[in-house]
Amino acid sequence: MTWEIAEGFQPTKKVDFGNKFLLANGYMGYRGTLEEDRQEDLVANTLLGLYDQVGDKWREPVNAPNALYFGITKPDLSLKSRQPSTHEQVLDVKHGLHRRVTAYDLGDNHITLTAERFLSMDQVHLLVQKIKITVTEAITLTFSVGIDGQVWDINGPHLEDFAYETAASRLLLSAVTQESKKSLAVGQEIYFPEMATQPSFELIQDEGVFMRQYRLLVTPAEPLVIEVFGATYNDNDLENPVIATQRGVTDAKARGFQALYEAHCKVWDELWEQADVVIEGDPEAQVALRYSIYHLLSIAPRHSDQVSIPARGLSGQTYKGAVFWDTEMFMLPFYMRTLPEVARNLLLYRVHTLPGALAKAASYGYEGAFYAWESQEGGFDATSDYNITDVFTKRIMRTYFKDKQIHISGDIAYAIWEYVKNTGDESLLFDGGAEVIFQCAAFYVSYGYYKPAKERYELIDVIGPDEYHERVYNNVYTNKIAKETLEIALGLWSVFEQDQPAFLRELLEKIGLAGQRDIWQDFATKLYVKTPDEKGVIEQFDGYFQLEDTSVASVRSRLLDDKEYWGGAYGVASDTQVIKQADVILLLQLFGEEYPLEVLQKNWEYYEPRTEHGSSLSACLYALVACRFGNQDWAYPYFMKTATVDLSGESKQYAGTIYIGGTHPAANGGAWMTAILGFAGLKEAAGQVSLTPHLPQNWQKLQFKTHYQGKNYQVSISQDQSEISEL
C-alpha cells in the first residue's frame, strides 16, 4: 500500500499529525486534525494569499472558519476526552482523501465513526466531507455540524464582524479581516442521504460559532450518514464572496458527495499521470517520494498566477505564510518538468509582485528589484528587522535576513530563465519575465561596489544561504547568482536587439536603462566570484577559511541553552566554519558543470562535516551533488532524510513558545530533484534529454515522466540500462 499513510491513536502527536495528514488543493490547506477538534487543537483551514496583521504582531495568512466541524456531544464521543477501542487516521495520497475511523465501546454498544474529507481539486473553493456512524445497539446521539469560526491563529485574531445567515439547512458565516478589511465567507450545506426526510436541528450561534445541533436515533440497521459541503471565498477571489459561497455550497449539495469526489479524483489521476515516480526495490523510498510528490501536487496553485507556495506550504501560518526562495530553487524544478503551467503561475507571482521588489530596493537606496526574503501580498517583505529573540535577555535581536540576503533576486531571475529554457515557453519573458530579470540585474549593479585596487566589483556585507554567517563579503553563491543574472540579462538584451527591438526599446525605456549596457557588461565581467583554492575547495566567503575550524558537535556542545540561535553576531557557530546549510554545495549543484568533478567531491568532503543542516533545504543538495560525482551511497541517506522530513515528524514543532511546525515543500521538491536530477541524472540541453543514472544499489527500477520544451518523455532506468521515449 504505497499510496497510504496511516497512524493509530497517539494523542501526543496531534500537532505533528496536523502536518502529516494535511489536505490541500492549491487554494487552501486543511490541517490533519480530527472532526471534533477546535482552536486549541490547531485546526486550520489556511487560505493561500490572504494575509492580515493584528497590531504589531507578524503579518500572516488568514485561517478560514472551519467548515468541517463535526462533534458528538451526547454521549461525549470525542478522542479528546474518551479512549477509543480502535482508531485509525489515514491519508490516501493518490486521491487526497483523509479518513478517520474511530470506534468506542459504550458498555456493549460498539459505536464506529468514519469520517472522510477532501478539498476538491476540481473546484478549489470546496471542502467536502462524509460522516458515517454505525452502532451495535440503538442510541440517541446529540451532535453538532457546522462552521467553527473560533479559529486557531498564531498572531490573530484576524477575523471580526461575524455575520450569520441561514436559509433552510444552509449556513453562511462571513467576517472581515482586521487590518485589510477583506470580506471572507464560509458556507456549509448538509445532506443525510439515508433519510427520506431531512432531520430538523437547533441553530447554535455564538461568537463565530455557527452550527446545527441534531438529536437523532441511530440503530444497527440504520447507520447515520451525513454529507457535508463547505465552501469559502474572499475578496481576493471575486467581488461578492458571500454570494459565491452561497452558490458554491448549494451547487455542491446538488451534485452530491460521490460526483464531487469523482471529479476530484479525476484531477488527481491526471496529476499523478504526469508526476508519479515509480521506484522498484525500495518500498520505503517509494512511499516517501510519493508522499513528497503528493504535497507538491496538493499545494500547487493551479488556479491562479497571483499566488505562490509558502515555505510551509498550506499547513498553517508558520513562517508567516510567506513565499521564500524555496519555491524557485527547490520546487520549481519539479513543476517545470511535470506541470509547467503551475511553474508559470509561480513565476508570474514574481512578475506581479515586482512592484514590491522595486519598492524594497528603493527603500534601501538601490535600483532595480530586491525581492523579499519573506514575500506576502504584493511582494511585501514580511521579514522583521528583528527576527529572533535572545534566549538569555529575551530581547529581540537585529537580524539581516531582510536587508542583506540579496541572492533572492538572482534566484528568481535564474528560475525564470531555467523555466524558459526548459519549457521553451518564451511567452513568460514577454509577460513580465524579462522585466523581472532586467530589474534584478539592475539591482545587483546598484548594490555592487567597485574595488579599484583589485579591478573588480564586489558584493559585500551580505548573508548567503548559510544564514549563520551574517554580513559577509563576496559569498561565492551570492556573487555567482548575481553574475548569472547579469549574463542572462545581457544575453536577452542581445537576442531582443535582434529579434524584438520594439519590445526591448520599450522595456529599456520603462526601466530607464539607456546607456547601461556597457556598465552591465563591465559589472558581469569584473564581478568577483571565488574560485577553488589549491586544494580544490571554494571558500564560502572572504575570510571563511580563517574562522575556527571545528566540528558541528563541538559547536553544539557550546550551547548554553538548546534554543539559542547559532548565528547572529555572537552565536556559537558565527566565528567558526560550521554552517547552517548547503551554500558552496548549492553553487555546485546549480553550476556544477563549470567545475571538474573532483572539485565537486573535494568541496562535498570539505563542507559536509561542517554543515549542521539546520535547514530542510540542506540535505537534498548534499544528495544531489554526491550524485553528480557518482557517489549514490553518500547521497542516499541525505535523500531519505529529505524525503521523509514530513513523515518522520522529527522536525522542530516549537521554538520556545512559538509554533514553527508545518510541512516542508522545499524538501519535498528536494526529494524529487534527488531522484530525478540526482539518481536518474536527468539533464536537458540543446533540445535533448539525457540521463546519467546512479541508482541506489537496492533500486531495481526508477520510472517517471518529464516535460521538456513542449514534449513529454517517459523515462525508465534499471541498474543496467536506461531508456527515454518521447510520448
Add this chain to the structure above:
Amino acid sequence: MTWEIAEGFQPTKKVDFGNKFLLANGYMGYRGTLEEDRQEDLVANTLLGLYDQVGDKWREPVNAPNALYFGITKPDLSLKSRQPSTHEQVLDVKHGLHRRVTAYDLGDNHITLTAERFLSMDQVHLLVQKIKITVTEAITLTFSVGIDGQVWDINGPHLEDFAYETAASRLLLSAVTQESKKSLAVGQEIYFPEMATQPSFELIQDEGVFMRQYRLLVTPAEPLVIEVFGATYNDNDLENPVIATQRGVTDAKARGFQALYEAHCKVWDELWEQADVVIEGDPEAQVALRYSIYHLLSIAPRHSDQVSIPARGLSGQTYKGAVFWDTEMFMLPFYMRTLPEVARNLLLYRVHTLPGALAKAASYGYEGAFYAWESQEGGFDATSDYNITDVFTKRIMRTYFKDKQIHISGDIAYAIWEYVKNTGDESLLFDGGAEVIFQCAAFYVSYGYYKPAKERYELIDVIGPDEYHERVYNNVYTNKIAKETLEIALGLWSVFEQDQPAFLRELLEKIGLAGQRDIWQDFATKLYVKTPDEKGVIEQFDGYFQLEDTSVASVRSRLLDDKEYWGGAYGVASDTQVIKQADVILLLQLFGEEYPLEVLQKNWEYYEPRTEHGSSLSACLYALVACRFGNQDWAYPYFMKTATVDLSGESKQYAGTIYIGGTHPAANGGAWMTAILGFAGLKEAAGQVSLTPHLPQNWQKLQFKTHYQGKNYQVSISQDQSEISEL
C-alpha cells in the same frame, strides 16, 4: 594653595589615590600608594614602552620591582593594620613631589612618619625618597628598606629569573621578562644622613624580595632620617642595564637627596614656565587645570622618540599600556604649543612604528598604513578580536575596534600635518613624517570602494569614534579625516615636486606609488563626506537618522545588568541614536571653520542629548565646540567635567573583576584645549596668532604662553580685553 592636592586617611579610596597621587617622569610612572604598600595594594612602577605577554593573556607594560619599599614591622606601624592619629597624603604638582605624613599614638609615644619621593625629571631612571621618623619617646624600631620584586600585574607575572646582588649597602635585583626575555635591573642605595656611622642591617632575600632589615633606636632628640636612591634600566634603554643601574644608584647616592631634588625642581620650573595657565577668579578651575597640566608634563616622554603616551598615561597596566589616538588628537595640541620637542617625539613614535601599521594593513589585504587601535612596541596592535565579555553568557564577544576603526591612520596623518604647520618644523616630514602621511593615504585608497551608481567613493563597514555603532557606512568623521589625509598627501606631493623632487622620487619609489597621483586625486575628490541636512544637522553615518530616537536615560533604563556593553550587535544603544562619545562634534571641532556657526550649534544641540559620554574623550569636545559658537555657559560644565576627571575619582575603576582605572591624559589634554583653544579661542593661521575669547563669566583673567612657528607668545585675556605679545 593651588599647587597641591591633599587627602586624609581614606582606606577605601586606596585604588583611586593610586591614580590621583601618581608620580611620573616620562620614563616611568609610580602609583600614589604608600611606602609600606605591596602587590595587593596595586603598587606599580610602570615602565613606558617595555611590554610582555604571559601565555595568551593580554600583552601589557611591565611593572618594575618597587625600589621605594619601606616598612616598619616592629612595632607594626602600617596604615594597612593600624589606625593613625593623623594622616595626610600630598602631591605637590609644581615639583612632582609626593609626601605622606602619618602619625601614630603608641600609648604616650607619638610617632610621626614623613616620607617624600619624586621620580627625577632630570635623570629619568632615578626614584628618590627621603624618610623621617620622629618620636616623643625613645623606641627601637625594626624596619625594612629595599626592593620589592613581588610586583602587582594585571596579566602577569612578567618577571622571572630573579638575580640578587649586593655590595656594601647597595642592592641590585635583576630579572628577565617572560616572553621577550628582556633584562631589567632595579638598584637601591641608602644613606642615613644624621648618622656618623651607617648602621648595619640584615639582608632579606626571597622570591624577588630584596631588602635590608634594620633595628634602630629612635629618640626624640635623634629622629631617624633615611635617604633612598633607586634606579632602573632595561634592555630597551641600553645594552647592560645591570651596570647602568649600579652606576645610577651609586652616583645618585653621591649627589645626595637635596642636590637631586634641586635638579629635578629646575626641570619642573622650566616646564611650568612654558606650560602654566593662570586662571584668576575660579580657584577650582585653576587647581583642576594645573593638575591636568601636571599630568601632561609628568608623562611627557622628553627622553625618547621611541615611545609615546598610553591612554592611561603611566598609571599602570590598564588599557594594555597601549597608545591610542588619544595622544595625537587630545594631547598633541598641548605639547606642540608648549613643548614642541615632546610633540616631535610623540610623532616620531608613529614614524618608527610605521612597519607595524604596514603589516597590519597587509594582514587585512590593504595597502599602506593601518595604524593600531592599541599600539604597543613596533606598532603591534594589541587589540583582541574579542575585547568584551558578554555579561549574560560570559562568552567573549567579537568586536571590531581593531579591524574597522580605520580613522586612526587619518588622525595620525592629520596630527603630523598640524604639527608641521604649527611648529614650522618641516624636518619631521623628511624624517619619516611624509612617508607616514603617504602610507596613510594609500591605506584609505585601498580600503575604499567606488559606487558607480553614485559616482563616489565610500568607506564602508567601519567604526567611528562613537564605538557603540559597529560596522557603519560612511561615518562622516572617518570619511572626512580620510579625505583630509589624501588632501594633505596630495598637497605635499605638489610641494615636493617643486621643492624636493629627489626626495619625492625616492619616496614614491619606496612606497611604490608611481602612477597613483590621479587615482588619489580622484579618490580625494569623490570620497563621500556627508553634509548638513535641511535642518543643518550632519548624519553621523548612513541610516543613523533612521535609528530609534530616544534618550540616554531611556537607553540606560533598558540595561538588565549595569555592566553590560551598550554597543556591539545587540547592545541597548546599538539600534538607537544614543552614542558613546562625540563623533560629528569631533568633526566640527577639527573642521569647524568649514561650516557656518549655526551648523555647529545645531549639531551640538542635536547630538548633546544623545551622547552618553561613555568615554573621557567626549566632554571636552562638547566644551570646545560650544566655545566655537560662543556659548561658554554650555561649555563650562563640560570643561570642569574634563578637568576634574582624575581629581574627582568618579571614573570607573573596575569592569567586572578587571581593573580598568588609571589617569586620563586625553581628558587632561582636553581640559587644556578647552581653556586655550576654547575659552581663549587661540587660533594660528598664516603666521599669525589670534584670539576669539569667550571666558567663563567668573574668570577675571586667563594667562598662558604658547608656541607657534618657532616663536613664543604670552597671552593675557580678561573679560574686556586680550593681549598677545611675542616673547
